[in-house]
Amino acid sequence: MPKQPQYGLLIDYEYCTGCYACQVACAQEYKWPAGMAGMRVMEVVQKLPHDKAYLTYLPFPTELCVLCASRTSKGLQPACVQHCMAACMKYGRIEELAREMGKKPRMVLWVPRS
Amino acid sequence: MKRGERKIIRTTTWSAGPGCHGGCGVLAHIEDGRLVKIEGDPEHPWNQGRLCARCLAMTQYVHHPDRLTRPLKRVGERGEGRWQEISWDEAFDLIEKRLKKIREEFGPESVIFSMGTGRDIGPWICMLAYAYGSPNVMFALSGIACYSPRIAAVDTIQGDYCILDAAQWFPKRYDDPRYKVPKCIVIWGYNIPASCPDNVFGHWIIDLMKRGTEIIAIDPRLSWFVSRAKKWLQLRPGTDGALAMGFLNVIINEGLYDRAFVEKWTNAAHLIRSDAAKLLRESDLVDSGSASNFVVWDMVRGAPAVWDATELDYKQAGVKPALEGDYEVRLASGAKVPVKTVWSAFCQQVGEYPVKRVSEITWVPEKDIVEAARFYAESKPAAIHWGVPIDMTPAITPTVQAIANLWCLTGNLDVPGGNVISRYAFDAVAYALPGTKGVIKLKSKEADSKRIGADRYGPLNRFIWRAQTDLVLEQIFTGKPYPIKGMWIQTCNPVAGIGLDPKKWVEALKKLDFVVAVDLFMTPTAQLADVVLPSATFLEKDGLRSWWVPLQSINKAMTVAECKPDVEINFELARRFDPDFRWQSIHELYDEIIKPAGMTYKELQAKGWAFPPEGHPSTPYHRFEKGLLRPDRKPGFQTPSGRIELYSSIREEWGLEPMAHYEEPPFTPVSQPELYKKYPLILSTGRRSPVYFHAEHRNIPWLREIDPDPVIEIHPDTAKSLGIGDGEWVWVENWLGRCKFKAKITLVVPTWMVMATHGWWFPEKPGAEPSLYGVWESNVNQLIPMSFQGKDGLGAPMKHLLCQVYKASSSEETGNA
Numbered sequence: 001m002p003k004q005p006q007y008g009l010l011i012d013y014e015y016c017t018g019c020y021a022c023q024v025a026c027a028q029e030y031k032w033p034a035g036m037a038g039m040r041v042m043e044v045v046q047k048l049p050h051d052k053a054y055l056t057y058l059p060f061p062t063e064l065c066v067l068c069a070s071r072t073s074k075g076l077q078p079a080c081v082q083h084c085m086a087a088c089m090k091y092g093r094i095e096e097l098a099r100e101m102g103k104k105p106r107m108v109l110w111v112p113r114s
Numbered sequence: 115m116k117r118g119e120r121k122i123i124r125t126t127t128w129s130a131g132p133g134c135h136g137g138c139g140v141l142a143h144i145e146d147g148r149l150v151k152i153e154g155d156p157e158h159p160w161n162q163g164r165l166c167a168r169c170l171a172m173t174q175y176v177h178h179p180d181r182l183t184r185p186l187k188r189v190g191e192r193g194e195g196r197w198q199e200i201s202w203d204e205a206f207d208l209i210e211k212r213l214k215k216i217r218e219e220f221g222p223e224s225v226i227f228s229m230g231t232g233r234d235i236g237p238w239i240c241m242l243a244y245a246y247g248s249p250n251v252m253f254a255l256s257g258i259a260c261y262s263p264r265i266a267a268v269d270t271i272q273g274d275y276c277i278l279d280a281a282q283w284f285p286k287r288y289d290d291p292r293y294k295v296p297k298c299i300v301i302w303g304y305n306i307p308a309s310c311p312d313n314v315f316g317h318w319i320i321d322l323m324k325r326g327t328e329i330i331a332i333d334p335r336l337s338w339f340v341s342r343a344k345k346w347l348q349l350r351p352g353t354d355g356a357l358a359m360g361f362l363n364v365i366i367n368e369g370l371y372d373r374a375f376v377e378k379w380t381n382a383a384h385l386i387r388s389d390a391a392k393l394l395r396e397s398d399l400v401d402s403g404s405a406s407n408f409v410v411w412d413m414v415r416g417a418p419a420v421w422d423a424t425e426l427d428y429k430q431a432g433v434k435p436a437l438e439g440d441y442e443v444r445l446a447s448g449a450k451v452p453v454k455t456v457w458s459a460f461c462q463q464v465g466e467y468p469v470k471r472v473s474e475i476t477w478v479p480e481k482d483i484v485e486a487a488r489f490y491a492e493s494k495p496a497a498i499h500w501g502v503p504i505d506m507t508p509a510i511t512p513t514v515q516a517i518a519n520l521w522c523l524t525g526n527l528d529v530p531g532g533n534v535i536s537r538y539a540f541d542a543v544a545y546a547l548p549g550t551k552g553v554i555k556l557k558s559k560e561a562d563s564k565r566i567g568a569d570r571y572g573p574l575n576r577f578i579w580r581a582q583t584d585l586v587l588e589q590i591f592t593g594k595p596y597p598i599k600g601m602w603i604q605t606c607n608p609v610a611g612i613g614l615d616p617k618k619w620v621e622a623l624k625k626l627d628f629v630v631a632v633d634l635f636m637t638p639t640a641q642l643a644d645v646v647l648p649s650a651t652f653l654e655k656d657g658l659r660s661w662w663v664p665l666q667s668i669n670k671a672m673t674v675a676e677c678k679p680d681v682e683i684n685f686e687l688a689r690r691f692d693p694d695f696r697w698q699s700i701h702e703l704y705d706e707i708i709k710p711a712g713m714t715y716k717e718l719q720a721k722g723w724a725f726p727p728e729g730h731p732s733t734p735y736h737r738f739e740k741g742l743l744r745p746d747r748k749p750g751f752q753t754p755s756g757r758i759e760l761y762s763s764i765r766e767e768w769g770l771e772p773m774a775h776y777e778e779p780p781f782t783p784v785s786q787p788e789l790y791k792k793y794p795l796i797l798s799t800g801r802r803s804p805v806y807f808h809a810e811h812r813n814i815p816w817l818r819e820i821d822p823d824p825v826i827e828i829h830p831d832t833a834k835s836l837g838i839g840d841g842e843w844v845w846v847e848n849w850l851g852r853c854k855f856k857a858k859i860t861l862v863v864p865t866w867m868v869m870a871t872h873g874w875w876f877p878e879k880p881g882a883e884p885s886l887y888g889v890w891e892s893n894v895n896q897l898i899p900m901s902f903q904g905k906d907g908l909g910a911p912m913k914h915l916l917c918q919v920y921k922a923s924s925s926e927e928t929g930n931a
Contacts, residue, residue: 015320017307017338019804020820024167027816028151034815045336045861053861055341083154083165085307085317 005111007067009081010097011059014106015088018043018057022080022089029068029079038065038112039080059089061112067091069114120145123671124155124722128234128659130605130634130680131175131651132168133807135232135313135661139722140165142653142671149176149653149672158723159285159664161315167805171816175651176674180635180813180877182648183675192624192642195882202676205645210690212628212644213246216599217691222247223564224599226586228254230606231808232261232311234657234668237554237707238684239604244556245688245695249565250581254603254612257903257910258583259505261312266577266908267514271759273752274743276527278499279534280318283663283734285725288325292735294531295322298344298493300330300486302517303354303913304501305337308802311502313661319499328493330486332357334798335827335869336862345486348864350783351798352507352914353476355776358516360472361487362464362774365523370491372525376437379738379751380522380758382457383435384408384421385443389451393763393772394443396420401446408755408763409443410435411455418443426748426756456761463773475776475784491524495531502800503913508902509777510909511573515762516774522758528735535743537732539665539724540711553707557694564596571907572768578908584901590622600628604680605649609638610875610889611809614898614910615850620886632683635813638875638886648677655679658704658715663732664723665711770905779911780902789916793848796867797917799894801827809873824874824892826855828919829865833857836919843922846870848915851896854922868919870894 018041026038044056059080061067068078072091076082081089090097094111101107121144128136139158143151152172156163185205190196200208216224227243227250229235243251253262265275278299284290299319306316323329323342331343332354340346349357365371376382385394385408396403399418412419413434418441420429428435438461440454473480490496498521504513526532543552556562556579566589567582568574574582590598601623606612613619623629623642631643640646654677657668681700689695697703704715711724718724726732731742741747750756754763765772783790805817812818826846828838838844840859845852846868855870863869872895876888890896902911 014342015324017317017320017804019307019317020167021165021170023820024170024805024816025165028170028173034819047861053336053341055336055338055862057338082156082163083170085164085166086320087162087164087317088320 005114006093007091007114008094008097008109008111009061009067009078010090010092010100011108011110012088012104012106013056013058013108014104015086016041016057016059017086019085021083021085022059025079025083026065029071030064032064036064038062058108061110063113065112065114067112067114117146120150123669125653125669125671126659126666126723127169128652128657128668129232130234130649131172131653132166133810134166134168134310136234136652136659137161137313137315137661137666138165138169140169144672147672149173159287160282164317166310167817167820168807168811171814172651172653174814174816176653176672178635178813181674181677182633182635182646183677184648186646188644192644193883193886195641195880197646202678205647206686206690209630209645209687213600213691216627217247220597220599221564222561223250224597226250226252226581226598226601228252228601228603228606228608230254230612232313233605234652234659235604235680235684237552238681239602241554242602242684242688242691244554245692247557247561247691249556249562250586251579252581252583252586254583254606254608255910256584256614256900256912257505257508257510257908258578258580259510259908259910259912260502261505262578262580263505263510263908264500264514266573267511268518269577270511270573270764271515271518271753271762272522274535274537276521276533276535277312277662278314278319278497279531279734280314280322282318283534283725288321292530294495295325296327296493296495296497296531298330298490298496299327300332300490300496300498301339302332302498302500303503304333304499305339305802306499306501307338308804309807314499330490334864334867335801345482345489347476347478347482347486349476349478351503351796351867352779352782352911353776354504354507355509355513355516355774356467356472356475357478357483358513358520359464359467359774359776360469360476360483361490361520362516362523363467363469363472364484364487365491365520366461366464368488370488371523375525376457376523377435380760381408381755382455382460382760383410383437384456384755384761385411385418385441385453386456386459386761387451387453388440392766393761394418394453398445399443403446406754411439411441411453421755423755426750460760460773463775467776490520495529496524496526497521497532505909506800506912507779507914508904508909508911509779510904511765511906512771512775512777519760519774527758528737530735534734535737536662538660539663539732540660540708540726540730541732542660542665542708542710553703567907572764572770573906573908576764582903582907584903584910587618587622587900590625599626601626602630602632603639603643604632605634607633607637607639607809609642609886610893611873614895614912615900616889616893616895618900632680634677635877636881637809638889641881641883641886647683648675649683650674650677650679655681656700656704656719657681658708658718660708664725665708665718666723667715667719667721669719768906779914781911781915783916786916789849793916793918795832795917795919797846797848797870797897797915798867798913799870799898799915800872800912801869803871806873809875812875813877823856824854825858825871826919827858827860827863827869829863830859830861832865832868833859836921838919838921843926844919845922846894846897846917846919848897848917850899853890853892853894853896854926855892868917
């Protein structure tokens with residue numbers, strides 16, 4: 001039976017500015033070459049009514065994300081969470097993060113492969 | 115230290131490395147002398163553990179295989195790309211010999227010392243130039259158009275600069291009880307999270323938004339802030355001045371200004387002679403009167419009364435100055451002349467910008483202008499934070515006057531959560547920002563008399579102690595009034611980044627007898643030098659930083675090959691050029707610079723950072739009321755009248771318009787209707803990338819992967835009409851030239867504008883001419899002219915050119931792919 005996931009990443013994408021700190025922090029932590037990282041940032045420009053548009057950035061944990069077990073076991077935040085310039089990422093137990101999600105809109109909870 | 119053992123050094127970022135204006139606290143993990151990891155310092159009040167992509171990529175930067183590691187001497191022709199490694203001793207000897215020869219034959223002013231934006235080398239390039247004897251320190255951008263014009267313009271009317279209050283003055287930051295979160299921040303032409311310019315950590319504004327701040331975004335482009343703004347004013351680039359006048363119009367007409375502040379702290383009541391369009395002075399009224407004193411109309415006596423600009427008080431007791439009105443005064447000559455108050459003249463000027471007219475100029479709907487102006491004026495506190503587009507227009511100073519008048523009129527100056535006066539921590543001047551007093555000075559006024567442009571432009575004699583860049587470039591070709599023979603270019607890249615009309619810069623460099631480039635990597639500019647010196651990142655040096663607050667030390671964590679910190683290079687040469695050079699060591703120099711902080715450099719290094727105490731002139735708030743701004747400790751400002759000058763006596767002295775107003779920039783659909791027919795798109799440039807600092811970092815794999823190509827943003831409708839698909843290569847062309855970009859079809863730009871990224875060259879391409887790392891392919895500065903600086907020598911049109919865009923043929927598009 002596959003191991004049940006316990007931890008995840010809560011992203012408040014209202015505040016993600018697309019700075020890519022998470023992506024490079026991950027590459028540095030795991031010494032990935034360019035082209036590989038446990039975090040990717042996507043840009044979404046959504047057209048709205050009345051000639052308007054909305055710009056969103058969304059960090060996405062890839063197949064390389066291991067939720068920084070080596071860091072969290074030492075009491076450190078995952079590399080992406082610590083360096084997030086907008087402080088819009090939170091690491092924690094899935095249930096706690098799910099409760100947190102109910103506090104405001106524009107949130108996403110990722111449970112990576114880890 | 116044992117092999118494989120890790121030490122962690124706490125230090126501060128600045129310039130070489132992330133490239134930025136610095137301030138973040140970092141922890142550098144060093145193993146066997148190599149940087150193995152860098153992290154944000156969670157204890158540092160500036161960034162609180164956060165760190166940007168550029169700094170997180172430092173391991174790839176510091177140990178990059180292409181780092182310059184030894185001095186290089188040119189052996190072929192300039193630009194041929196043939197170099198020979200030499201020792202530091204040989205390099206210093208060669209430079210000393212060649213530059214001394216120029217000094218003997220042509221005078222020290224014949225060598226220009228050139229730098230880029232916000233560098234930590236500011237003081238050290240001045241130290242070198244001044245030791246050599248040259249006053250010609252140059253910021254290599256046309257019109258010096260980055261930040262210092264804004265500072266100069268604000269200093270002109272306010273006596274002190276001010277910036278957005280994000281509680282950066284206090285160790286506890288937002289939790290400090292003295293602080294208030296702004297209800298509204300106006301983000302004026304800024305995508306600040308991408309670049310952290312002007313000594314503000316961009317994401318502080320996001321911190322404040324989470325604490326309730328609402329945003330008014332002024333931007334032609336749909337930035338991240340725009341998407342989250344309460345109000346978006348999508349103005350036509352270059353019309354910021356008109357928009358600010360429109361705000362003032364609404365605020366004055368609707369009575370939304372702080373009348374008590376206007377009466378007490380501005381020169382609104384001072385009288386202007388209607389016959390001569392000049393401020394009325396005491397010397398106009400009586401022969402023995404001072405020309406430094408101003409005059410008001412005293413409502414009690416029904417007669418003029420003198421404002422003593424030394425005592426900062428009226429000469430008589432019980433004066434009640436009239437704020438409005440037209441009066442008549444008798445001059446010393448006996449003639450009677452009509453006068454009016456500054457406030458009356460100011461309101462009349464503002465009255466020339468009704469919202470309807472402003473809407474026509476700016477292309478912003480009337481309703482939006484009115485609502486935004488009201489929201490700003492009614493939010494207490496409110497702050498305005500502006501970006502470099504304000505500098506990047508020839509009429510920069512009148513634009514700044516209009517915007518600065520906004521925070522003054524609404525009572526948001528030096529209040530918690532407003533626009534707060536920014537001083538160097540402890541008044542310790544490490545960074546020789548233009549115009550600041552500091553330890554490093556030119557030896558004599560006489561030596562300064564030959565500074566290029568100082569005879570022509572007022573601000574260069576009062577606030578910006580630099581050579582005027584456009585005139586320097588012209589003088590290299592004309593040799594008048596004296597020849598230019600050499601250039602010292604330090605962490606600065608005019609051919610690929612900071613230089614407009616970059617082919618002209620190449621031609622200019624080739625005319626010089628001797629060029630030195632100091633940099634970390636070979637660049638298109640360094641390829642045209644005679645000697646190239648390898649400098650160091652912030653991790654490889656001891657340094658200090660007192661750009662506003664706090665005072666910080668930069669602590670050496672490691673060395674790389676033979677790379678030397680800029681300060682060490684300049685120190686060694688300064689000693690050789692100046693027999694009177696008075697410091698024995700760099701730490702001794704640092705000790706002297708930070709003396710006002712009451713600690714030694716070693717003590718600062720042990721602390722890492724230091725905040726000035728409550729009551730110090732570099733700690734807010736309400737300093738003009740407490741008498742903390744002026745040397746005489748009288749309440750008021752460091753202006754000629756001691757008051758905020760809505761009507762600038764300094765501008766009057768310079769023969770320039772004393773009040774805020776709007777001027778149409780030189781290359782717009784309005785000013786160039788004929789060109790606009792041929793080039794029907796507004797070309798704006800300089801959109802920041804979070805992974806690059808201007809022309810840097812294209813060679814850092816983690817960063818290049820994120821932003822691999824020079825991009826131009828085009829609206830889908832525009833692209834469709836031009837038959838351009840997403841990701842296709844296009845030519846961007848105007849009357850000055852053309853260059854190639856990859857089309858990004860996106861709704862973030864309006865149909866009538868394209869946005870081209872700047873600073874592009876390709877470190878992976880051949881360095882020798884004609885390629886110069888492919889710099890001619892996509893350097894958008896080829897489409898922007900030099901020599902369109904403003905009337906005061908400041909500002910240049912960089913954000914509002916005209917162009918046409920068309921698809922590149924399939925054979926042309928492979929070049930950059």
